[in-house]
Amino acid sequence: MPRVTRGLVVIALAVGAMPRAAPNTIDALLDQYASGQFSEAVRAASATGDVGAFVKEFERAAPLWIEARPSDRQRRRLAVATFSLEVANARLVAWKTLRDLVEWSCRLLRQSDVPEPGEHAWQLASIAVAERVRDCHWAFDNCAAIVIGGVLVPSKETANHLRHGKGRFKDDARFRLAEAVLIHGWVEGEGGVAKFGVSLPAYKRYTNDKFAEKAVEEFGPLTVVPGIAGEAELHVAQLFLVVGGHEGALEHTRLALAKSGDPIVQYVAYVMSGRVLETMGRAPEAVAPYRAALGVWPGGQSATIKLASLETIAGHLDEAYALVERSLAARALDDPWRLFGYGDYVRYPGWIAELHRQIQP
Amino acid sequence: MRFGCAGLAALMTTAVLTLSGSPAAQDPQRPVFRAGTTAVTVNVSVKKGNTPVLGLTPADFRLFDNNVLQKVDDFSTDEVPIDSSLFLDTSGSTSGARDQMMGDLRAIVAMLRPVDRFRLLTIGHSVYQPIAWTPAGAHFEPELPPALSGISLIYDTLVMALLKRPEVDRRDLVLAFTDGVDVGSLVSAERLCEISARSEALLHVVVVDSIHAGKPQDAMAFSLPGQNPDHGLELLERAARTTGGEMHRGTFSYQDLVKTFAKVFDDFRLSYLLRYTPTGVAAGGWHQIKVETPKIRATIHARSGYFGTDEDR
Numbered sequence: 309m310p311r312v313t314r315g316l317v318v319i320a321l322a323v324g325a326m327p328r329a330a331p332n333t334i335d336a337l338l339d340q341y342a343s344g345q346f347s348e349a350v351r352a353a354s355a356t357g358d359v360g361a362f363v364k365e366f367e368r369a370a371p372l373w374i375e376a377r378p379s380d381r382q383r384r385r386l387a388v389a390t391f392s393l394e395v396a397n398a399r400l401v402a403w404k405t406l407r408d409l410v411e412w413s414c415r416l417l418r419q420s421d422v423p424e425p426g427e428h429a430w431q432l433a434s435i436a437v438a439e440r441v442r443d444c445h446w447a448f449d450n451c452a453a454i455v456i457g458g459v460l461v462p463s464k465e466t467a468n469h470l471r472h473g474k475g476r477f478k479d480d481a482r483f484r485l486a487e488a489v490l491i492h493g494w495v496e497g498e499g500g501v502a503k504f505g506v507s508l509p510a511y512k513r514y515t516n517d518k519f520a521e522k523a524v525e526e527f528g529p530l531t532v533v534p535g536i537a538g539e540a541e542l543h544v545a546q547l548f549l550v551v552g553g554h555e556g557a558l559e560h561t562r563l564a565l566a567k568s569g570d571p572i573v574q575y576v577a578y579v580m581s582g583r584v585l586e587t588m589g590r591a592p593e594a595v596a597p598y599r600a601a602l603g604v605w606p607g608g609q610s611a612t613i614k615l616a617s618l619e620t621i622a623g624h625l626d627e628a629y630a631l632v633e634r635s636l637a638a639r640a641l642d643d644p645w646r647l648f649g650y651g652d653y654v655r656y657p658g659w660i661a662e663l664h665r666q667i668q669p
Numbered sequence: 670m671r672f673g674c675a676g677l678a679a680l681m682t683t684a685v686l687t688l689s690g691s692p693a694a695q696d697p698q699r700p701v702f703r704a705g706t707t708a709v710t711v712n713v714s715v716k717k718g719n720t721p722v723l724g725l726t727p728a729d730f731r732l733f734d735n736n737v738l739q740k741v742d743d744f745s746t747d748e749v750p751i752d753s754s755l756f757l758d759t760s761g762s763t764s765g766a767r768d769q770m771m772g773d774l775r776a777i778v779a780m781l782r783p784v785d786r787f788r789l790l791t792i793g794h795s796v797y798q799p800i801a802w803t804p805a806g807a808h809f810e811p812e813l814p815p816a817l818s819g820i821s822l823i824y825d826t827l828v829m830a831l832l833k834r835p836e837v838d839r840r841d842l843v844l845a846f847t848d849g850v851d852v853g854s855l856v857s858a859e860r861l862c863e864i865s866a867r868s869e870a871l872l873h874v875v876v877v878d879s880i881h882a883g884k885p886q887d888a889m890a891f892s893l894p895g896q897n898p899d900h901g902l903e904l905l906e907r908a909a910r911t912t913g914g915e916m917h918r919g920t921f922s923y924q925d926l927v928k929t930f931a932k933v934f935d936d937f938r939l940s941y942l943l944r945y946t947p948t949g950v951a952a953g954g955w956h957q958i959k960v961e962t963p964k965i966r967a968t969i970h971a972r973s974g975y976f977g978t979d980e981d982r
């Protein structure tokens with residue numbers, strides 16, 4: 309299709325003008341995506357007015373697009389799955405509809421008896437999005453219950469998505485970490501209590517009294533697993549922080565820093581240290597970890613805001629202005645601290661970048 | 670020293686800017702303000718009802734710094750170029766109004782004078798600046814972050830907007846359009862108030878009813894208890910008043926933003942600039958500023974004071 313015509317079709321889809329997307333529209337979007345114009349294609353698709361119609365048409369047209377080039381089937385399959393995941397991530401407000409498309413894409417990838425290149429990153433990225441929206445019922449089979457009126461009621465809507473990744477990549481440490489994060493990510497919310505099989509009021513009492521202890525129990529074994537040890541320590545520190553266990557949080561951030569040289573772990577650990585110290589009334593001591601965080605992740609927004617605030621209060625306005633200027637100039641949008649609260653979502657940009665490299669022609 | 674914002678006469682300073690008296694190279698009619706550490710420039714809006722009072726002279730003003738009457742060194746009614754930081758809350762609560770938002774942004778930018786500049790700040794998982802500082806009249810095509818629920822970094826965005834380095838011969842205006850429901854900010858509303866007291870910028874907040882406010886339970890685990898107090902709106906208003914600005918209540922119509930900007934921009938443009946060198950007061954700490962127009966019954970808007978440091982003297 310000529311580029312101009314293709315562009316017009318994409319625009320027509322983008323404004324939601326068509327109640328049912330024409331077949332060649334999905335083709336055009338996938339062509340665009342597979343050619344390396346990832347953000348353009350995702351932006352056009354995610355602007356679609358009728359998400360349900362888009363999903364239905366996509367599931368009909370995408371397999372035909374894959375099979376139109378049998379010699380390129382593997383790459384095209386990964387492109388379809390990654391495109392659908394990116395569209396879902398771009399429209400998190402429509403997740404309840406788009407998660408079905410992600411699950412459909414998961415089945416598409418699992419058609420291959422053994423995982424093809426890219427599936428590992430895809431499975432992790434899709435779980436990360438579930439962690440971002442805290443969709444217990446879709447992702448995690450142990451959460452097969454919901455709370456209605458403070459009472460647990462079995463849920464029928466479990467896709468067990470995490471199990472798919474674990475099944476395809478047995479003993480993979482990252483899936484073990486994701487499982488622990490999923491449990492604790494949800495139990496902090498209003499609805500996520502099923503893991504412990506208690507009513508909501510009882511759960512709240514439980515979290516107050518035993519939460520930090522339980523966190524160590526859940527994450528403890530993972531703090532010695534190569535590759536994820538530092539990150540697991542950081543999750544323990546986070547959970548201590550949430551329940552006010554400041555000394556415990558500081559101790560586990562120190563352990564995280566000692567066990568991992570990963571920039572994400574290092575940055576979050578430094579920011580968390582500073583934040584804990586501020587919460588403890590030791591603001592002057594927080595300056596050093598915030599500065600260390602910016603050394604690891606130049607322009608990092610969360611460290612910038614915290615440090616600039618302290619410098620402002622101390623009367624060092626020139627320093628505060630300079631920090632904010634550097635952060636805005638760096639355009640450091642994927643600030644690890646902002647995303648780490650959503651568990652593995654902090655790794656989502658990296659996994660998507662890896663998938664793009666696999667798809668790029 | 671903490672301070673009470675609400676009861677103070679609203680004063681506005683561009684605190685550490687000083688008036689050099691030498692003409693601007695590009696415009697001999699316009700005064701040049703030099704960054705310094707001793708002089709204080711106070712931006713004062715004088716209105717009767719909604720109408721700015723024009724034509725006042727230095728003799729019409731009395732200015733107090735910590736209750737000590739000060740001598741006004743310089744006075745200007747010239748139109749100083751304005752840098753406008755426009756903050757549009759693009760969190761999930763506003764996801765249905767983006768086209769209108771962009772249209773109204775263009776309407777706002779069309780009001781700016783050629784000497785003015787603007788930038789756009791929005792919210793995604795972080796604070797975004799889809800449009801960096803841009804001269805009025807220049808083409809812009811911002812790419813907004815996707816709408817998200819469960820995160821709405823209002824206080825963090827305002828801190829980044831307020832901590833803008835004052836520039837020679839320019840004034841700063843921050844206009845925020847938001848539902849006021851903060852979820853997930855790193856700074857508290859109280860800290861925002863403290864920072865607004867130290868900022869050179871004038872802050873106005875347009876608060877609209879939320880369509881779909883972020884739910885605290887969706888927020889990041891790092892949102893600690895007490896981080897986002899229920900009285901956030903009250904503190905937002907306090908932050909605005911501290912700078913000499915106001916909080917405006919609106920409906921969920923972006924026309925409110927255009928109208929409010931037009932009003933705020935005109936008021937700011939037509940305000941008076943008073944410059945004085947503090948005398949008879951200690952250099953450090955909080956300086957409460959009070960401006961009166963003894964011969965004229967009018968409403969005076971400006972910031973409530975400024976923080977001085979010992980190095981200032």
